Amino acid sequence: MIGHITHQLTQLYGSQAPALKSGISALAAQFEFMTQISSGENVWISGEEKPVLFFNGDGILAEFSAHQGGMFCQRIIPPNTLFWSESAFLLWEKTDTVMRCKKASKIYGVSGRKVRQITAKYGMGYILANTLTKLDMASYRNRSKDLCLLLPVERLRKTIASSPHILSSISREELAKYLGLSRSSLFRAMNAMHDA
């Protein structure tokens, strides 16, 4: 587990990683086992104080945002990846989404306070926070572009290519909302993809 975390942190620090190797190792070592989670359970719900940088073990998670009684899947967290509540970890507010387990996993994490302590101690500044924020912005801009420009079948194809787990991880209704489609449009897109 610590190897996966170190690898991901190294990628996040990019060209500055070699100079910050000891800080990255110290940060990875601070991740603690938090919970074993089963399908249907939540890592967080809306309105919680969770300024935590998490690591997802070998399961799959999905993040949902609520609007007018509906739940919209907006992100899939694949196995062995870091994840965070943007609202809590990056925007310093309470969580405004739900992170739900779709396939049983072990969850590890380090608090934002500890991240600050380690990054200050090792002279790592706000590189991590700025990088995570950039990643999220890039992801949202790409998703917004897809929602605006791609045909339903193109959205489906692109999503399956980038998240191969998605079809077996979330229900068809959740997938339809993730893609910004009605259920009937999703089924038409799936048929069109199979026929192609």
Place this chain on the structure above:
Amino acid sequence: MREGDLCELLRHKLADRLPELSSLIDEFCAAFSLPQVLPKKTVLIRLDDASMHLHFVLQGTVVEFGEDDRSQMTVPQAFGPGEFVFNFQRHLTHLPSKTVYQCVTPTRLVTMDQDVLASFQKKEGSDEVFFVIQQHLLTQVRAHFQHLLHLTPVQHYIWIFHHKPWLAKSLTRNQMAAFLGISRATFFRLLAKHAPND
């Protein structure tokens, strides 16, 4: 919106880091130009532009325009009072801009020159101050994504009409259709069916 609001925003977000960052915040705010009013159609960021000037809108509307593979207009983002305009493509990918950022109304803004920003970013503690700007940028981008995800184009248009009337007034119907992610024909059909006051 006043230029002083920018400093207040930074001080509010970094309240628990004051007074250590106080002089850095003052320096950052002082590095912006005096407010200037740009006429409608002024281009802030051109196609293939690699500039990294940071703009803060005080009044007016700036719109990001692009083109899709079929040469149809796209509107990835629109910026109003209290929002930052930045070369997102350059900032996020290090590549030159694939879009154009243009004032669609007379726009009053303050600007930090890219060289000033670059030299500021070399100072110790500056990445903490810049993170607050990034938080603001993320909030803008995230909100637009969630509107596209949660709302139908009609609901989105009605939301804009009620919550960002300046945007509804600033965009042409073609631009609004592109911003909502629908064709011009679909937008006109929706307008005929659902007036925003319904």
